[in-house]
Amino acid sequence: MTMKASGTAGEPELIDEWDGGFGWIAHPEEGMQRASHALVSAGRVWLVDPVDFGGLDDHIAEYGPVGGVVLLLDRHKRDAAAIARRHDVSVYLPRWMAGISDDLDAPTTLFEGALADTKYTLLKVYDNLFWNEGALYDADSGTLVVPEAFGTVSYYCTSNERLGVHPAMRLTPPRRPFRGLSPERILVGHGPGISTDAAGALRDALAGSIKRTPKLYMQTLKSFLPF
Structure with missing residues (x-):
């Protein structure tokens, strides 16, 4: 299995559909399972860390005009600029x-606090020389969007986790930015999101991150062994 696919995406996997938007994995065959999301707010669609695919614009049009493209992780440039230019x-x-x-x-707009005139508020997850990441939270809909600190794919999660902290950050999980949040759904940048007891999954991921790190690392090591 290729960890990260390249070239034009074929048939995407649609994920995380709810009345406030949808998500997709443009290359379902890849190991990284890069997920992108369209958030509908204030009558417009906001695309978060998007990977392009043929037919994306037609799917977006069902929800409204594009308000902007949002990058929440400095490494997630993906197809953001190309899509932004296409929608002006x-x-x-x-x-x-x-x-x-x-x-x-592409043109860029810096923001803090609310994302334009939407109900999404920006949270600072990491801001250092090695890692720059934000998250978006809409308290009214209970939607939390986290591009990298959390994930649901196998290399993030032990066998008894539904949501896991990034392998590189498990010993220093980002507790402060998410303190007091009770999301109804969590949308992540790698893998399908969580819409059942999302708040419980978030608490468990943060509380168990450190103690379950050896198990995850051993699980990952075994996956690379030829026997």
Whole structure:
């Protein structure tokens, strides 16, 4: 299995559909399971860390015009610039990620607090030399979007976890940004999201991250062994 697919995506896997948007995995065959999301708010569609596929624009049109493309992780440039140019909108960046503006061949808009006129509020997850990540939270709908700190694919989760902290951050899980949140759904950047007892899955991921790290690392090591 290829970890990260390249080229034009064929038939995507639609995920995380609810009345406030939808998600998709453009290359279902890849190991990384890169997930993208369309959030519908204030009458417009906001595309988060998108990977393009043929027919994406037709699917978006069912929900409304595109308000902007949002990058929540500095490494998730993906197809953000190309999609933004196609829809004549900006790529929205958390203000502390201003440094990647020059790497994007599209207009950019920095934001903090609310995302434009939507109900989504920006949370700062990481801001350091090695990792820059934000998350979006809509308290009214209970929707939490986290691009990298959490995931649902096998290399994030032990056998008894529905949601796992990124393998590189399990010993220092990002508890502070998510303190007091009770999301009804969690949308992640790798794998399908969680819409059943999402708040419980979030608490469990953060509480058990450190103690379950050896189990995850051993599980990952075994997956690479030829026997």
